[in-house]
Amino acid sequence: MTAVPSRGVAAPPPPPPAAAPPSHPARRAHVAPYPPTAWDPSWEPANALVAAYLAVTLVPLVVAVALDRTSATRLGAHATMLLLTGWGARPRHGHSRIAAWLPWIPLLLVPALYNELPHVAAGFGTAMHDARVLGWEHGLFGASPARTFSAAAPWRWLSETLHAGYLSYYALIFGPPLLLFARGRRRAFAVSAFTVMLAFVCCYAVFVCFPVQGPWFEWPVPTTIPDGPVRRAVERLLRAGSSRGTAFPSSHVAVSLAQTLAVLRASRPLGAACAVCTLALALGAVYGSLHYGVDVVAGAGVGTAVGLLGAKLYDRIG
Numbered sequence: 679m680t681a682v683p684s685r686g687v688a689a690p691p692p693p694p695p696a697a698a699p700p701s702h703p704a705r706r707a708h709v710a711p712y713p714p715t716a717w718d719p720s721w722e723p724a725n726a727l728v729a730a731y732l733a734v735t736l737v738p739l740v741v742a743v744a745l746d747r748t749s750a751t752r753l754g755a756h757a758t759m760l761l762l763t764g765w766g767a768r769p770r771h772g773h774s775r776i777a778a779w780l781p782w783i784p785l786l787l788v789p790a791l792y793n794e795l796p797h798v799a800a801g802f803g804t805a806m807h808d809a810r811v812l813g814w815e816h817g818l819f820g821a822s823p824a825r826t827f828s829a830a831a832p833w834r835w836l837s838e839t840l841h842a843g844y845l846s847y848y849a850l851i852f853g854p855p856l857l858l859f860a861r862g863r864r865r866a867f868a869v870s871a872f873t874v875m876l877a878f879v880c881c882y883a884v885f886v887c888f889p890v891q892g893p894w895f896e897w898p899v900p901t902t903i904p905d906g907p908v909r910r911a912v913e914r915l916l917r918a919g920s921s922r923g924t925a926f927p928s929s930h931v932a933v934s935l936a937q938t939l940a941v942l943r944a945s946r947p948l949g950a951a952c953a954v955c956t957l958a959l960a961l962g963a964v965y966g967s968l969h970y971g972v973d974v975v976a977g978a979g980v981g982t983a984v985g986l987l988g989a990k991l992y993d994r995i996g
Contacts, residue, residue: 722777723995724872725766728784728791731879732760735886738801739794747800756794759787778864781871785855788878795921799886806891811926815972823964823971824893825900831965834904840965841908843958845915850934850955854941854948866944870937872995873988877936880980881929892925893967900967912966928969931960931977932984939985 739756742748766783815822828837851874858867894916903909934956942949960978963969969977 720768721995722767722780722868723992724781724784724868724875725763726768726995727872727875727879728787729760729763729767731882732756732763735798735882736760738886739798741801742797745800747804748797752794752797755790756798759790763787778859781855781868782859784875785852785871788851789919791878791882792921792924793919795882795885796889796923799889799923802887806889806923807926808891808896811890811970811972815970818975819971822893824967824969825897827961827965828900828904828967829902832902832904834906837904837965838906838908840958840962841906841912842962843955843960844912844930844962844966844968845908846955847930847934847959850937850952850959854937854952857948858941858944863944869989869992870940870944872992873936873940873984874933876988876991877933877981877984878929880984881924881927881932881977884927885924885929888926889923890926890970890973891922892969892973894920894925894969895922897967903966909966912968916968925969926973926976927980928960928963928973928977930963930969931956931974932981934959935978935981936985936988939982940988943989 736756739748739753743750743753763784766780812822855867855870855874858870899913934952938949938952938956941952960974963974964971
């Protein structure tokens with residue numbers, strides 16, 4: 679006999695239908711050779727930035743060649759750098775190893791980019807603007823710290839320490855990116871490279887349009903600067919490779935400060951070391967009469983702005 683449910687008691691719901699077997703076997707998911715990460719820009723920002731800078735400065739360089747102020751060889755080297763950074767700006771390899779190396783291209787081009795600046799500036803003219811900058815210098819400080827700093831503190835230990843800080847500039851450009859790259863921190867490395875190149879491009883744009891020689895070329899070396907092996911090393915370096923018209927703003931200070939702020943987000947100990955070197959560099963640039971005081975102030979302004987905004991701009995471009 680079939681049981682009849684009592685009045686007022688709901689009947690149990692029917693069981694769910696059995697799932698139909700798949701009409702075809704499941705396809706095996708494609709596995710990428712390198713697992714995806716948060717770092718996957720459609721553009722490589724450091725290369726894109728430098729390629730844009732090179733494209734714009736191609737015009738005054740062509741003018742300089744036409745006016746016979748520089749050689750066609752310079753124009754060829756410039757075009758080569760433009761092609762190289764243009765190629766590196768658009769990664770076509772996804773997560774492959776070559777994409778991780780692309781931010782090194784503009785970093786390794788820094789010496790060549792710096793060396794060509796007087797030739798690019800020649801397309802706008804040959805006048806220097808030291809007199810105007812010295813007017814700002816005296817208005818801000820009352821005198822030029824590039825003359826008075828070493829006279830107020832003519833101590834060899836201080837001179838050698840501050841000049842060593844000045845030489846740390848080259849380690850500040852390449853050291854933090856190299857450490858981040860070696861640790862496999864691809865995005866932090868790429869942001870560091872982009873921030874450095876953004877600081878360079880900001881300074882180089884001013885150098886081209888508003889060249890300033892600075893005290894190294896403008897004045898005799900002050901006799902109040904104590905002699906020493908580090909000071910002599912700085913002098914040899916400047917005689918071998920310093921470019922005229924690249925004093926204002928100080929790219930040494932701008933790049934070092936921007937790098938410090940960028941690296942602090944990735945590694946506080948490394949950022950703290952960069953900060954100490956940057957402070958010594960800024961003081962050494964003035965103590966050694968290598969920059970006007972106002973060069974350093976302007977460079978600090980550029981470096982602070984770039985260091986604070988670099989990561990955000992990187993994300994927008996990438």
